[in-house]
Amino acid sequence: MHVKAFAALLLIGSLAACDRRAAVEAPPRATDKAPSPTQKSLIAVPINANTASLKQTLERAVPRTLWTINQREPACVQPQRVKVFGKKVKVTPPIACTIVGQVTRGPLRLRGEGSDIVVDIPLSARISARDVGGVLKGETATGAAMAHARITVELTPDWRTQGKARITYGWTKAPGIDFLGRRITFTDEADAKLKPVVRDVEREVNREIAKIDIRKQAADVWRQSFTALELNRENPPVWMRVTPQRILYGGYHIEGDRMNLNLGLEAITETFVSGRPADPEPTALPRLVREVPKPHLDVRVPVIADYAVLQPVVDRALGKRSARPFILPKLGSMMVKFGKSTIYGAPGGRIAVGVDIEAKLEMRSGAPTKGRIWMTGIPVNNPGSAEVHFTDLIINGDTDGVGGDLLLVLGRSEGFAPLIAAALTQNFAHDLGELQDKIRRAVDQRREGPFVIRTRVERFETGVIKAYGNGMYLPVRMVGGASVDYRPPR
Template sequence: MHPIKALTAIPLLTLAACDPAKGGDAAPPRATDTAPTPSQVTLIAVPIDASIAPLKLELERAIPKTLWTINKREKACVPPQRVKLFGRKVKVTPAIPCTIVGRVTRGALRLRGEGNEIVVDVPLNATVAARDVGGVLKGETATGSALAHARIRVDMASDWRLRGKARITYGWTNPPGIDFLGKRITFTDEADAKLKPVIAGVEREANREIGKINLKSQAADIWRQAFTSLELNEENPPVWMRVTPQRILYGGYRLDGTRLRLNLGIEGITETFVSGRPDDPMPTPLPKLVHEAPRPHLDVRVPVIADYAQLQPVVDRALAKRSLRPFVLPKLGAMDVTFGPSTIYGAPGGRIAIGADVEARLQARTGEPTRGRIWMTAIPANGPGSAQVRFTDLTINGDTDGVGGDLLVLLGRSEGFAPLIADALTQNFTRDLDELEGKIRRAVDRRREGAFVIRTRVDDFETGEIKAYGNGLYLPVRLTGAASVDYRPTR
């Protein structure tokens, strides 16, 4: 397997202990620390939809179809007519009495959204008749129509209760009236007087019904289920993000048809695991609502851990290739060297330790070869935002069974050995990170997890500083963007 497949497979294996020759007192100690599980604060948009259709039904029930009726005797339906004669106004016809009868009914209510207001349209139809007008006109019927608008603004308190504030306006599109003796008799004053208490009743009903919309139970259900782990990538590598909500923010609402969409966001701690699904965090009770506009942002740290076992074949192949020609040591001459299997693990101080079994013989000497192990430690490093890894601060040590105990140390410190190991370990993770980025982008684009439909947009994908730990080489990768979650429980 190619060593950098660790970025896509990332098996966290445990290396078996391997004693160096002759007790191995030169072997560097093993690091016991592990790469951290990264955590970050993320705010995920979680809009809640509330249907306002029940509001229409309740208002239909609460507001009677016949709003008012009238049956009233008026002394002067037509005021006295006067003409100017010799500089004075003279009454030529008396005031004409009549009986006014009629009623105002409403049509079917219509609900709509307009900006941040719920608008209830109330069609009004008036039928008004003047009976027995001065004993001359037996009956004349006038019809009129008006359209009332109940405009309701909604607010939500920190205890999750909705509060509505309604105001009613209306205007006559066709004022009720009749023509008599060349005059237009209108009945808008009478209608207006009757409509005022009706309008006040509509306002009260609207406010009361808004308060009945229960969002707390829905919010509590979402809050409880938000303590979960979301799969960012299924395999190669498996990546999970665990969400632990901390606050829930409210930034107003908008209307979409008969649905009231609340702008909510869950702010929480996100932890990322390159492993199987982690345990879900323990839910806490629904907190009070915080009135603060949520600005959704996704900030995920993906821990890319390259197992040391994946690096061993790289070193072994490089050493085997190099052993095909002798090493030349200053003042000692050519040396034939055979390398055994290498050992690689994390050492304290963020270093990586590499041990290689060696059998070496100077070409100018006879006798048994010198056997032992060369140890090298180095610090992995990369530039800001770069996937090009290099190894610096190399140190060499060794332990042999030959009388020339320093021979392998000289070999290790020769110009041809340490750079060879460093070059073999230098990895360009760019290709693997590109593959990982593509997988995560595809995986989190849109997916369902239980009752949630998750939409994620990744805007940036950057690498951090590589570091050696006891369980592997750790290269932090950061994904930033935005995320939203629609709550769509299956029924």
């Protein structure tokens, strides 16, 4: 007998002797679930305070006629002198007069300069000088000035507003008259009358600033930010739960009649691949933290591949392979028929694959050997890559026929394990791209109750895959920015 044939018969006999041992159990099933990723994000939450009421209050508080004057001056025009023999001699007496006039204001104009609210107050002066002797025949002086009330607003840690106003003005045309070749101005008289008016305006401004209620808006935003936002409607449904932690305040700027507060909502963002998670329980509005917010959205979007998706892929690969024999060292060729595979998560981040097999050596007579081969492996990918392959393959099995360990020889042959591993190898780039496109469209701009949410996704980053009981988990990080504009229904 040929040496190789004799050796093969010895091996078959030894395999048959092993049939009596206990069947090998299937690998245990993992019961852990992929985590719901948790991260901190800072969402811009601009709050707008209307300053139109400030203008209306000032319009009421600042009278149209700021002051009037009607007073006798003993020397509106000083005596005129000439030199005679080296000495100045008075040639005309001082001219007394009565100064009559008023200063009025025009419409107030509110505008913003950075963090200042500026109230422009146009002033007009009209003053007449009359004297008993008739020398000044009702000379009239006109003047113009622009007063500027510069208002700054301070937001305290307990959300109260405090105002500080400072008013300046300058005469663009000082009120005065020309008489006997000289200019007579009345700015001192006008200034004396304006000072108490300025104090009144400053007091009204500060009183009105304190009425701006930022706290109520902030409390509404804070309370309603404890919510869940839909990132993807279906295939798969993805939700982001927002749990606010604190509010940062980075000042304000003025646009027209609105004061825009630069606020940032620091929140824990959790992502769920499931139905809508329960909203977190709201907490009381915290004290304001004075810190310039740097909005950023940092969300982990879990991409979970169900094991059921892998089964038909493996079955198709095995079906194609069964068309040609496996060549086993020292045993020769073996024809193999494959049944449906079973795939699930196993402990230790492994995936278990069980395949029903009916195998028969061509050189051996009798019934084929039937049983199941089990293989476990660890899914791996390179960071940033969506292509997944398998390493650390371990083969085990159980049989019901003569030559029980024959299937283990098949499973551990060079052609079997790589075949299963190649069938399991997946490139999720297409699925990941579709999910990213869905998320971009879903979060671009949308309304959720009183909020208008704008999200800017700058990039997606792929992490390292891991197997869990409920599927393969490929973490994807979504980085960008987000703002929530509070627009309650009017």
